[in-house]
Amino acid sequence: MQITQILFLIFAAIILGSAFKVVTTKKMIHAAFWLIVTLFGVAALYAMLNAGFMAMVQIVVYVGAITILFIFAIMLTRKELLDSAAPLNKNWTVAALFALLSFSGLFTLLNNWRGFANTAPELSADMDTITELGTALVTPNAYLLPFEVASVLLLAALIGAVYVANEAKSE
């Protein structure tokens, strides 16, 4: 066992364990905090994959913004929060079956793929991923259009969210 492999297994255990808690915990606020643990684990995986930028963006966007939004929403819908009823609906066995099916289906698909045991190629030492990423996002021949569309989507979502969540004052 190499040290990176041990690290990977630790992170994988953290991710899967906390993800399981996210979908089964009774208290919603705890589910949100377990989600934060999962997100930190995923950020650690990005760091292991030499994607430091992605790891930082993961923490800034997910932990700093998205989960805070979740926690706010959970607190604003407080009545359900104190609900001590079962967190899962009556079809949860079927749902578990579906989840198992999807996992085994994905596993079979991947197992038949010939590149399944590939290891990572060496990164050249002088490669600056961040600069390349930044250039790619603003080059017309690369990803300028998707980037702009994503910005417009965010703006539309912002306006839509404010409009929907805003209480109508003049009836």
Next chain:
Amino acid sequence: MIPISWYLILAAALFSIGLFGVLARKNAVAILLGVELMLNAVNINLVTFWRYNAPETVTGQVFAIIVFAVAAAEVAVGLALIISIYRNRNTIVADDLDMMKW
């Protein structure tokens, strides 16, 4: 070195857990939490494929960044809808939202 299979199996498992959350949870906010798990699984896959198959181009990371933007938009609109529903119907249990069912 870690083979690519480890990452892919982890992502598949995370995706399945998220799917279970979406299908089985009662609370609408919890369903959105499940969607977040699924999106994260997708992102792990994208970054893994970038690292293992094409580290000289940054396509995988660009895709992952766009997934981030979509996730943020989805959460903002989804939670706004849930809060709006909570104001009008006083519940966020997904099974109780059956006004359209006749």
Next chain:
Amino acid sequence: MEFWKDPINTIFASLLKSFTSGGMSEVLATILIWLIGILLFVTFAMVLDIFLVWIERKVVARFQDRLGPNRIGPFGIFQPFADIVKLLIKEDITPVGADVILFNLAPIFSMMSVLLLWAIMPFAPLMVGVDLNVGMLYLVAAGSIGTLSVIMAGWASNNKYATMGAFRTVAQMISYEIPMVAAILVITVLAGSMGAVGIVEAQEIPFIFYAPLTFIIFLISAIAELGRSPFDLNEAESEIVAGFHTEYTGMKFGLFYAGELLHSFTFGGFIALLFFGGHRFFGLEELGPIVGALIFIGKALFFYWVIMWVKYTVPRIRIDHMLAFNWKFLTPLAFILLMVTALVGRLFLESNWLVPALFLSNILIAWLTVEYLKSHARKEREKEEALKPSAQMTQH
């Protein structure tokens, strides 16, 4: 002489030699030395924190025309130890109905978000924990862990004032993160790097001359991020008691308090790093990394003092003013500055006129902003005055 030029690596090499000579494997010895180094570094930060408490109390006393602590030790320098003993022997209360795990985790996270920042602080060229190429993004990410600790504390206390205080503080921290990121982006554009070491290296002339307005925006948003006056809304006693840490007693409160002070000092360090050339000081840093580190700490202390100066001079602002100030004024201004800096920087690339052009463009923007604010204030005032006579009429 080796030690003078590169202290950390010299100590590391000698320790490694003495460890491995006893038969320890090299990997284990390296990890062990790293752990010892981290422990010493964190201890240094915490010991510094004790003296920051003393400095804070002395300075606030001077601002308020008092003497401050002066009984224990010369100039009362051992007063913080007495404070610590007091905090330690206080009863550790967990409120009824509190969420015990989250309640105890929150102060730890609060301290952690500050100590994480010390990993990228470049005290001197060879005295830096790790030179991340995404250093400035790391700064923002650590800040979001701080936000998390606030909401944890507010939720877990099972107290409505704590929850409301947490809501306020989180709204403030998230809002002021945006102008702060924009200010950091201006620096990134100027330096061409997001790493702390790269930013210091790019500052032949300190960036304060390239971007004076950005400095002001960063200072304001840093103070808001720290939650110090005029943005100390969570401490509005008459409204919400003490905000998110209402229910904390003893050393748990102490961790929040110490975290806040260390955070101020750390941000003083980042202001020095981003705008005032880090460890550079008129060529004095050539003497060696230790001198550079001392210069850096001196600058950080100076900006710590500036933050205190603001804290004890400006009164607290109202919550709606706080949000309006950010969204209607600071954020647009920060984005305009970012665009202008990018444009002017591009036009005068590789030219000797870069610094004067950027400085003048900043002055121009400042003048336009002041003019706009004046006309806006006049309009508001006229609206008020137009309303006044009619209000009096209805009264009669």
